Amino acid sequence: MTDASLPNGGAKSRHGSLTSVDARTKKRNTAEKRFRAYGVVAIATGILFLMVLLYAIITSGAGAFQQTFIKVPVYLDPAKLDKKGERNIDDIKKVSTFGYNPLIQNAVLKAVEDAGIETPLKKSKDMKALISASAAAQVRSSVIENPALIGQTVDFKFLASSRVDGYLKDRVKREDLARDKNIDAEHLDIVDGLMEAGVLKKTFNPAFIFGADASESRAEQAGIGVSMIGSFFMMLVVLFLALPIGVAASIYLEEFAPKNRWTDLIEVNISNLAAVPSIVFGILGLAVFIQFIHLPQSAPLVGGLVLTLMTLPTIIISTRASLKSVPPSIRDAALGVGASKMQSVFHHVLPLAAPGILTGTIIGLAQALGETAPLLLIGMVGYIASNAPDGIASGLLDPNSAMPAQIYEWAKRADPAYYERAWGGIIILLIFLVTMNTLAVFLRRRFERRW
């Protein structure tokens, strides 16, 4: 019957010779070539985008690691700093940073004169635009630390103002200066002169990596260090909560739990939780941890708890996968020689699954480290991370920021110097992420066992 239903069946042979390629095969071969070409194009586009991205990040952010400094000798005038002359620390403290500004401006003016720079700016007040506002605090704190310095001439290395720094980094252009009330062309002439005289130098700036954030008028002083500590404490919370809870949950689900409707429901929910947008965890954290439990706002503890919720599904899923990949023969052998179920899990299965668990955890942590959205809602953005915590309790509970939140914060600020710092922060964050992911890959390669 089937034969009859085939019209023209076998009337013409479809098979050509082996040596010549027929049209259909040709078509299939070109289709394959085309598909390969698509693949190459896709990968090339990916690499191109990555290159563009990396180029943009590095060119925009590299400048943040360098900062302009001015080195000048400052005469610490006793008539201004300690009027009574008793070197009483309380009297010295009464002179605010505003009392120190004239001394510093005088010192810079003197350096300009010593360098033989011709300039119409002859008043010491004119030098204000060159120096960071942080200079006065720097001098004041060293005087309070060592009152014996009063009356001496001491060398100080000050941060240059963000405009001067921007000029040396080609961010501030001479042609735009007419409208800029922060700095004039005459100032830039001085900067050029001081550069030549070696008073002004652009050097590596460790304070960007280790320092605290600064207010908007002092972009040159800001660093990512304190928010790095904030991120560190958050990761600590995530590690100490998510790892034990996640591993315990997966061991129970994988090894002990009966297969019934309830465990099925839990499994489905864990998979769904992994796909929940992170902002949802943020609003949950706001409602539960801050508004209901009354934990402090902006605290890394709360950030850590929120990120724990976000990381748990990732850790549970990867832990279950690595537990599953341990062959049943290992369990059977352990049980066969008389080990209890728990002994077989903790003595045999868990050690073998450990590399997979660690990899999953590190990737989960890396994901949590770069997360910003939930932090927006619990007040870790819009906060000036200027106090380094002293101790673990304060590290967990005192308001702080986190690295990605700090970057977001910098990108919002008015001074263009902060924009550069935001890119610089991204470089540091990327270094952390790449290191963590490399560690995960290394652990997997080094310890993973295949059967």
Next chain:
Amino acid sequence: MSVKLTASALAIAAVAATSAAARDQVQVAGSSTVLPYASIVAEAFGENFDFPTPVVESGGSSAGLKRFCQGVGTEHTDVANASRKIREKEIKACAENGVTEIIEVRIGYDGIVFASQYEGPAYNAFTQSDIFNALAPKVMVDGKLVDNPHKKWSDFNSDLPSEDILAFIPGTKHGTREVFEEKVVAAGCEATGAMEAMIAGGMSEDDAEDACLAVMSDGRAVDIDGDYTETLASIDANANGIGVFGLAFYENNTDKLKVATMAGVEPTTETISTGEYPVSRPLFFYVKKAHIGVIPGLKEYAEFFVADEIAGPDGPLAEYGLVSDPALVETQDAIADEKIMGGDS
């Protein structure tokens, strides 16, 4: 495992409890417009006093005042920054939670400017009527109130460039929007006679005032819910657009932006402090009197904020863009006397 977890949860709770009891730094929250100023002051305060640097957070005027009004006690904030005056409703909410004594501090004025791309068309001069004519849904043409027919700026003012109307204005959640509506759109509504025409057309005065604040929603007025950086990015991408900025932001980005005069007055700190430049608003912070003496450094922080060397015309706040308050001395006295709002004391 569960025992250990409970133990660690208890430990966390214990740590939380101890830290809540002892707080030695001032906590500030509120307006993102005031944040830069407050952080400049907090930084200088930390440098000059033995008290720890105050903690400054943003989140908006309303959110800051809400937290401020949640109650008295070290777990609540001490100071709320606001880019507008506290509302009657908020004072009531405060009082319900026991926050009855509030010290109001006006720190100075903030100018709101109109700026466009530096290389863009010549938007050099606006009046409130121009903005109203460009953005309002109903405008006066030949003495009649009609649906806005204008497509280009030059359609109603031949001095303005022949460019499509496009304005980036602050979103409704911003305090700046209120100032924009009241001082620019509503002022233009009155000046062009549109308001009179609305009342003549049978509208009650209140309804006409409300109708005057409206802007068109056909895409020519774009609400920016983010901050000024976002407005700047939109201006960068649209040569014919104008944007609304704070004076401080404009002064930090003069290489990209060109400012327009309003009613013939150029926005500078001088013209704003004399009141010549019409679009400005006072900035405030509010101090919880019950916390003075409990939180170390709170009164000193408030006094330091409005001290001449900080908030005066030559201080760092004015340098950043704040227009200093000519009546600063009165404010200083009010803080020294801990004078509360609405009270006789």
